[in-house]
Structures are given as structure tokens and as C-alpha cells.
Amino acid sequence: MIPFLDLKAQYAETAAAVQAAMERVFQRGQFILGPEVAAFEEEFAAYLGVPRAVGVASGTDALHLALRACGVGPGDEVITVSHTAVATVAAIELAGARPVFVDILPASYTLAPAQVEARITARTRAILPVHLYGQAADLAPLLELAKARGLRVIEDACQAHGAEYRGRKAGAWGDIGCFSFYPTKNLGAYGDGGMAVIGDPELARRLRLLRTYGWAERDRSVLRGVNSRLDELQAAVLRAKLPHLDAWNARRRSLAAHYTALLEGIPNLQLPQELPSGKHVYHLYVVRTPERDGLRRHLADRGIGALAHYPTPVHLQQPYQDLGFPPGSLPESEAAAREVLSLPLYPQLPESAVGAVAAAVRQFFGVPAAAATRAPAAPP
Numbered sequence: 194m195i196p197f198l199d200l201k202a203q204y205a206e207t208a209a210a211v212q213a214a215m216e217r218v219f220q221r222g223q224f225i226l227g228p229e230v231a232a233f234e235e236e237f238a239a240y241l242g243v244p245r246a247v248g249v250a251s252g253t254d255a256l257h258l259a260l261r262a263c264g265v266g267p268g269d270e271v272i273t274v275s276h277t278a279v280a281t282v283a284a285i286e287l288a289g290a291r292p293v294f295v296d297i298l299p300a301s302y303t304l305a306p307a308q309v310e311a312r313i314t315a316r317t318r319a320i321l322p323v324h325l326y327g328q329a330a331d332l333a334p335l336l337e338l339a340k341a342r343g344l345r346v347i348e349d350a351c352q353a354h355g356a357e358y359r360g361r362k363a364g365a366w367g368d369i370g371c372f373s374f375y376p377t378k379n380l381g382a383y384g385d386g387g388m389a390v391i392g393d394p395e396l397a398r399r400l401r402l403l404r405t406y407g408w409a410e411r412d413r414s415v416l417r418g419v420n421s422r423l424d425e426l427q428a429a430v431l432r433a434k435l436p437h438l439d440a441w442n443a444r445r446r447s448l449a450a451h452y453t454a455l456l457e458g459i460p461n462l463q464l465p466q467e468l469p470s471g472k473h474v475y476h477l478y479v480v481r482t483p484e485r486d487g488l489r490r491h492l493a494d495r496g497i498g499a500l501a502h503y504p505t506p507v508h509l510q511q512p513y514q515d516l517g518f519p520p521g522s523l524p525e526s527e528a529a530a531r532e533v534l535s536l537p538l539y540p541q542l543p544e545s546a547v548g549a550v551a552a553a554v555r556q557f558f559g560v561p562a563a564a565a566t567r568a569p570a571a572p573p
Contacts, residue, residue: 195537195546197498200376202541207434211383214429221425226405229428236435237388240355241362241370246390247400248423252351252373254404255387256284256321258421259369262389262399263345265290265318272312273321273349274304275506275518276526280373281323281349282507290318294508294518296525300466302479302533303330305525309338319345322367324353326502326535327379327445327476328468329363336366347371351387354379355442357472364390369400374423374431379445379476380438382427441540445475448538448547452478455551459558463532477502478538480554485534491557497550499534506530 346367364370374386407418
């Protein structure tokens, strides 16, 4: 059996530090918005090279509250993609705004910048690119367009912890960058958690108010806020794990290179492409084939876990069909949804398991093992 993900293996690597961090919280007896959250906000901001960060309850809340902090609300429109986790779109609607979709680039599965301007209307308030599968979207043209049109840029970096764009961390470019610490992420908690990273101190002030009922002081609200707080236990866990993130990402890149070396040249199988503008951290190793469903069954029959991220684009899901994007309106997103498959990849995955998965994939396509035997590259 080769699982898609093994979080127990990661825990075994970090158990002593995680247990010590949690014990520190229990001994202190403060569980909400205490010193662990404050310290993690500072440490994560420093890691990304941004001035400040605000811990919240989830990545969805980070996006929702980021939009609200930027003044996005009912009647406004936010341009984003449909090939993403539904959480991206749910966050826009939680802010009261309407999602407006553009298609993706087939090489990177990220937002196609050239399509954005045509979607801008008098109601548009923000552009929300998604850094998908561990790779940053092409931000430069979006930032230029947003500046020219007076729009905000909110980065969905929930799958891009440590990814880079033009030498700078994803999440550090827009007005606000949003991260999830769901347990499966490159930096994951043992429960839900999220973070918004911010340059503008006024946006940070508003977001801090929004995450706790809009309280300027206890029981006195100055904004209509919510309850969305990163708790002390999760912050302590994340502080214990953060020093491992770069090494874990390097291991992901090495395993991805190993997969690529073993799988390249197989007809009808598209492998992940790293854009020259950035550094991919392979939250997921996503291959693409018109025979996706057959390949997934073939792997499952051999005890290999593989998942489709994401098999139905948001605009075709039942709750969102009233947004005005019928079948065929986003052809690249719809084609990707039919064809993408994520293979097992996590830092503790043995290289022998990569070899076994690759052998099973080659078997499905009828390509002998001898066709791909060169050593994998070792990316920086």
C-alpha cells in the first residue's frame, strides 16, 4: 500500500517538538489569542518577508476577512478562477460579493492574466489569483492591471507555503496574502487554521478587528465582525513545524524531480511544468491525461492512493450554476477538471515508493520501465 498522504509519518518526525509546544500552552493556561499566536504571526511574517500577519480560524476565513478588510461587500464583484477548491469562491460569497470567473493557463492551471481585463466592470473591486498545487500564478500583469484600474489583489496562497514568484514568496505581493494551515498543507496544523499577511497597517488593523467581533475593546464593537481566531494550540504546533518547512519543500521538489525523470516521455501523459518565473513547492504532483479515470482505477487496484484536484470546476457545481458560466464557458478549466490526477507526494514518502508509483503508471500506458531510467535531477 502506498497512501496518498501519511500525516503520521510527519508527526513521528516532529513529535518531540510538537508535544513540547502543546505542553507549553497547557502549562500557561491561555488558549485564545495569547503569546503563541502573536509569536507565530511574527515568525510567519518574517519567513515571508512581509511586515505583519494576522492569524485566523481557517484559510477560507483569511480570504473572506481579507476581502472585507479591503472594503469588498454586497454588490461588488471579484475576479478569480473556477479551477480551485470551492473554498475560494465560498469566501467571496461570504463577503457578500459575486465571483466572476476567468479561465486558466493549461501549463500551470493558474489564472490567465490576459483574460482579466475583459471581465472588469464598474462593480469589480478585486482580483483573486489562486496559487494552485504549490505554484504561484503570474502576478506581475495582474498587479499592473489592478494598479491602473484601482483594484485590490488578494492572493489565495493556501497551497503555496514557501513558493516563490520572481524571487519573492507567494503571498507577499498583493494587498493581502491568504494561507490555510489545514493538516494536509505544506505547513499544516492539527486542525483548522489560517493567516492573512499584510503590508498596509490599516488593513491589518481592520482585519484584527474583523476576526474578533469588531471589538476595539472587549464587548465594544466598531465593526460588524465575526469569531475567527487562530487558537494558541494550533499556533504552537505551527511554530514547531515552521523551521522544517524549507527542508520539507526541498524534499517535495526532489521527489517531484524523481517522478518527472521516471515518467517523462510517456505518450498521453502531461507532467507538471514549473514556470520560469517562480519556484514550485509541489503541494501536489499533478499529472494530466484523457485517461485519468482509468489510470486512477489502475492505481487503486494496486494499493496506490491518487486523487483528482479538482474533478468538477466550481462554475459547474449545482450551487454555483446561477453565476452565469454555463458548460463550455471556461474550456481550459473544464478540460483540466476531466484530466488531472494527483500522485502520492509528501516529504516522508520514500523514493522507492515514487519508483513503484511510476512503474504502475508506466504499466497502465504500456511503457516499459527501461524507457525512463536516468537519475532524477536535484533542484535547489
